[in-house]
Each structure stands twice: as C-alpha cells, then as structure tokens.
Amino acid sequence: MFFCALFFANFVLQGQSVEENLPEHSQDSIKRNAFVKGLANGFIPTKYFNFDLRYLIKYNQYEGIRTGLGGTTSDAFSKRIRLNNYVVYGFRDDRFKYSIAGSLKLNKEKNTWLTLSYTDDLQETGSTKFLTDQRVFQFFEPRLLNINLFHHHITRTAGLEHQIANNLNTVAEFSVSDIIPTYGYGFVTDNGVLNIFDLSIAKLALQWKPLKPSKLSETASKNSKNEFPEITLQYTKSITDVFQGDLSFSKLDFRTIHxxxxxxxNISEITLVAGMANGDIPLTHLYHAYPNNITKETIMQRFSVAGTNSFETMxxxxxxxxKFATVQLKHYLKPFNITQQYKPQLVLITRYALxxxxEPERHQNTSFGSLDKGYTESGFEINKLLFGFGLSFTYRYGAYHLPDIxxxxxxxxxxxxTL
Structure with a gap:
C-alpha cells in the first residue's frame, strides 16, 4: 500500500493549487508537505477528490486479497457537501462490496454534519466500533491478516455529528441492517432459530478530553499533552418492530486512554475498555477481546505481525x-539513540481481560470459552529495528495458561x- 501511494506522488504534486506569486522552492515545499500530511492520514490528495488508501489493498482469511478504490471529496469540491464512497472486490469470496455516503454541514462553528449512507460489506464478528473514532488509518493492519469470522451486512444509516465543545464531541446514529453470517450459525430465540436477521439500531456516542481546553485556540490545538485522558462512552439499542427489527438488546461501551x-x-500508557450487553444479542454483536493468534501447531507457524492493542497469545x-473489561499497560522507554536516524525503542506490555x-447454548454451530477466570499476558516489543519493523515476545500465564508451553x-x- 505504501509503495502504491508513492507511485501516485508525482501526479498528486502536479495537481496541487498554490499561490502564483510564491517562489518556486516555496511551491515545491508546500506541495511536498501537503502530500506527506495527506499520506500520513491515509489519503492521496488531489484537487477535488482524496483517494483513501484503506481500500487500495488488504488481505484476510475470508476474502483473500481485497482491493478497490474509494475516497472523499475535498474542500475544493465543496465545504458544505462531502461525498464518501468506495468499492472493493474480494478474490476468495468472489464478491464486490461498496458504500455510498453523503454528508451535509449544518453548522460550521460546531462542526455539525448530517450523514446518509448505504453500505454492503463485511464486519468482523464480535468487533465494536466507537462512532466518535470516525476514520482510522494504518499503513499495515496486522490483525486483519488472520481474521476469518465475518458477517455480511447491508446497512442503511442516518447519522448526526455535533461538536459541543472543543473537548467534547457527540455522534448519534440510526441504522437498519440485514445481517447474514458467512459461517454456519443459528441464534435461538422464543420464535425459533434465526440464521439471518434484521436489526434496527440506535446509537449515541460521546468523546471527552477533560484536560483539553473547551474553547479552540491556536495554542491549545498545538498542545498535544491535552489530548489525554480521552474518555469515550457509547450506548446502543436494538429495537424490535421498528423497520422489521427481529431482536431487542442494548449495549453500553466505555473506553479511556491515558x-x-x-x-x-519515558511514556506510560493505560487503556481501559469495558462493555455490557443485555437482551437477545447474537454472536455477531457480542464482544471479543481483540485476539491476534492463529491456531497453528508451532510458534513459528504462528509467527505473524503483532497488533496495536490486541491480545497476542489469545x-x-x-x-x-x-460483558467484559480489558486493561492494557504499556511503558515506552526512551528510544535508544544509536545514531541520528537509527533509534529503536523498547516497550514493556501487560494485558488483562475479564x-x-x-446462555452460550443459544449460539448454535459454534463453541467458545468464557473469560470469567481472568486472562493475563505480558511481554515486550523492540520497535523500529529495520525499516519500521521490530520484534515482539508475549507470554500467556495465569488461569488460562495452556498445558503445552x-x-x-x-x-x-x-x-x-512515522512520516
């Protein structure tokens, strides 16, 4: 993906608009800075449309190679209207997926956007996305390589984003989804076993950064230490008999990062994530603890790429x-200053899940365990050893320690x- 991005660089730089009276070297500097900034955010910027690198190429166990195009319109296209679309194709499942979305800015000062979208795609079973996280980009998504449990969904969504203050953002959303698990699955209800189901879901999320100034200023916007702690809360309600919703359940999700x-x-970081669900909730919308270990016999057969906040031995x-809670503790030691360019870094890590x-028997044709005894792993990473790559070692111990070492x-x- 990174090399494909560089392939477009010359085209992008030629397409940037700059002030004609600037010196040539200043024009080149502005173009380069705009390109690097866009690339770091996962975009190849052009005048009217920013290509999103998330859709260029990926791989997972269900789709195999997943490739396509997508992106969003720029401010040069319109500062009030934003179009965000993509289309991708999975070679292993031989299927196109796509999303069509449009947003209208209702209030500039409060960054209020109304968004309508239609999506036909896959989602990892057991995953939870906070609405306030919006768009997440990584040059390389290690967990994605090994995920094999997805459900297909066709979702119509209406959402409203509103920034109450500089340090408090809210998003409300209502969606209607057709859910089709891609694996043999049945969920036992009072009305029989459901293999596919429709969900009508309302969500409300807020993200608060209490130490960040509530009023925006140039000084505050550059003061990154005010970004923490970050507190996110989200409530989800699935409603029956509204647009033919089949199941009624609720979820309350919480996350804080400091x-x-x-x-x-040195830098110490703590991440606490918790969730609680009640009602008739299928496997697709339960919680996992972001595992990242594949089922193979030997250590080297399981050798892959560590995730950012995943349980590497699970x-x-x-x-x-x-209902679950996870705590992750990371301690970043000051980078080793071997040379001006070569500065590897040691990170000490401990993770705990409960x-x-x-009623696990309601979930047919699948088997899984419970985390009621508490799951623990610890280890370390040595990052940026060569071209951004490093090594990690993690060990699983405690109640879920396995017989084979x-x-x-x-x-x-x-x-x-880092760009």
Missing amino acids: QIRQSDG FFNEFFSD GDVK DDNVAFKFTFNL
Whole structure:
C-alpha cells in the first residue's frame, strides 16, 4: 500500500493549487508537505477528490486479497457537501462490496454534519466500533491478516455529528441492517432459530478530553499533552418492530486512554475498555477481546505481525462475552539513540481481560470459552529495528495458561512507521 501511494506522488504534486506569486522552492515545499500530511492520514490528495488508501489493498482469511478504490471529496469540491464512497472486490469470496455516503454541514462553528449512507460489506464478528473514532488509518493492519469470522451486512444509516465543545464531541446514529453470517450459525430465540436477521439500531456516542481546553485556540490545538485522558462512552439499542427489527438488546461501551509523559523521555500508557450487553444479542454483536493468534501447531507457524492493542497469545474465536473489561499497560522507554536516524525503542506490555457470557447454548454451530477466570499476558516489543519493523515476545500465564508451553508463547513482527 505504501509503495502504491508513492507511485501516485508525482501526479498528486502536479495537481496541487498554490499561490502564483510564491517562489518556486516555496511551491515545491508546500506541495511536498501537503502530500506527506495527506499520506500520513491515509489519503492521496488531489484537487477535488482524496483517494483513501484503506481500500487500495488488504488481505484476510475470508476474502483473500481485497482491493478497490474509494475516497472523499475535498474542500475544493465543496465545504458544505462531502461525498464518501468506495468499492472493493474480494478474490476468495468472489464478491464486490461498496458504500455510498453523503454528508451535509449544518453548522460550521460546531462542526455539525448530517450523514446518509448505504453500505454492503463485511464486519468482523464480535468487533465494536466507537462512532466518535470516525476514520482510522494504518499503513499495515496486522490483525486483519488472520481474521476469518465475518458477517455480511447491508446497512442503511442516518447519522448526526455535533461538536459541543472543543473537548467534547457527540455522534448519534440510526441504522437498519440485514445481517447474514458467512459461517454456519443459528441464534435461538422464543420464535425459533434465526440464521439471518434484521436489526434496527440506535446509537449515541460521546468523546471527552477533560484536560483539553473547551474553547479552540491556536495554542491549545498545538498542545498535544491535552489530548489525554480521552474518555469515550457509547450506548446502543436494538429495537424490535421498528423497520422489521427481529431482536431487542442494548449495549453500553466505555473506553479511556491515558498517557503519562515523564521528564526522562519515558511514556506510560493505560487503556481501559469495558462493555455490557443485555437482551437477545447474537454472536455477531457480542464482544471479543481483540485476539491476534492463529491456531497453528508451532510458534513459528504462528509467527505473524503483532497488533496495536490486541491480545497476542489469545486465539481467534477462543472467547466471546456479553460483558467484559480489558486493561492494557504499556511503558515506552526512551528510544535508544544509536545514531541520528537509527533509534529503536523498547516497550514493556501487560494485558488483562475479564468477562462472562450468559446462555452460550443459544449460539448454535459454534463453541467458545468464557473469560470469567481472568486472562493475563505480558511481554515486550523492540520497535523500529529495520525499516519500521521490530520484534515482539508475549507470554500467556495465569488461569488460562495452556498445558503445552509453546502454545502460551507469541513471537511476532511489529511495524511502526512515522512520516
């Protein structure tokens, strides 16, 4: 993906508009800076349309190679109207997926947007997305390589984003979805077993950064230490008999991230994520703890790429929960100043997960465990050893320690690239 982005660089730089009275070297600098900034955010910018690198090429166990095009219109196209579309194709499942979305800015000062969308795509079973996170971009998404449990959904959505203050953002959304698991699955209800189902879901999310100034100023916007702590809360309600919704359930999700920067250059980070679900909730909308270990016999057969906040020794589809909490502690040591360009970094990591699930027998044709005993793993990463790549070692211990010592070990690559 990164090299494909560079391939477009010359075209992009030629397409940027600059002031005619600027010196040539200033024009070149502005073009380069705009391109690098766009690339870091996952875009190849052109005058009217910014190509989104997330859709260029990916790989997972269900679709195989997934490739396509997508992006969003720029301010040069319109500052009030934003179009965001994509189309992709999976070679293994031989199927196109796409999304068509349009947004209208209702209030400039409060950054209020009304968005309508239609999406026909896949979603990882058990995953949770906070609406306030909006768009997330990584040059390389390691967990995606090994995911095999998806459900197909056709979703119509209406959403409203509103920034109450500089440090408080809210998003409300209502969606109607047709859910079709891509694996043999049945959910037992009072009206029989559902293999496919329709959901009518309302969501409300808010994200608060209490130490960030509530009023926007140039000084505050550049003061990154005010970004933490970050607190996110989201409520989800699935409603029956509204647009033919089949199931009624609710979910409450919480996440907080905090960083402590020390005077010696070390950084400590804590991430707490928790969720609770009640009602008739199918496997598709339960919780997993972001596992990232594939089911293979030896350590080297399981050798892959470590995720950012995933449990590296937890096997995919090993646990699902209707209530859970995870805590991740990371301590970033000051980078080793070997040379001006070569500065690897050691990160110490501990992760803990606790959860439970009621009535697992309602989920047919699948088996999974509960996290009620508490899951623990610890390890370290040595990042940026070569071209952004590093190594990680993680060990699983405690209540879910496995009899074969090798099955408790995860040895993987890491990937960190800073533009």
